Amino acid sequence: MLAIxxxxxxxxxFLLDVLGIDIPGGISGVxxxxxxxCLLALHQAGIGAGSTGGFLGGSRRT
Structure with missing residues (x-):
């Protein structure tokens, strides 16, 4: 989810950088x-990965 x-x-x-648009407050494409x-690093660390079939998560097969 974090990767998306x-x-x-x-x-x-990318669009802000290509178009040269700066949002007031110092926010730019960079x-x-x-x-x-930062979000990709969190994704690679396993945060926000969803259910892994642990104690209360995941699906059960009957």
Whole structure:
């Protein structure tokens, strides 16, 4: 899930960078790209991966 959000953030950052748009407050395309990298790092660490079939999660086979 975080990888999908990161891809969307990368897309927004790419468009802002290509079009040269800066949002007031110092937010630019580079800011979105760094946020996307942070989300990808969290995804690789296993955070937000969803259910892994642990104690209360996952599906049961009967």
């Amino acid at each position: 959000v990161a891809a969307i953030i990368f897309g927004i950052g 800011t979105f790209m760094l946020l996307g990298l």
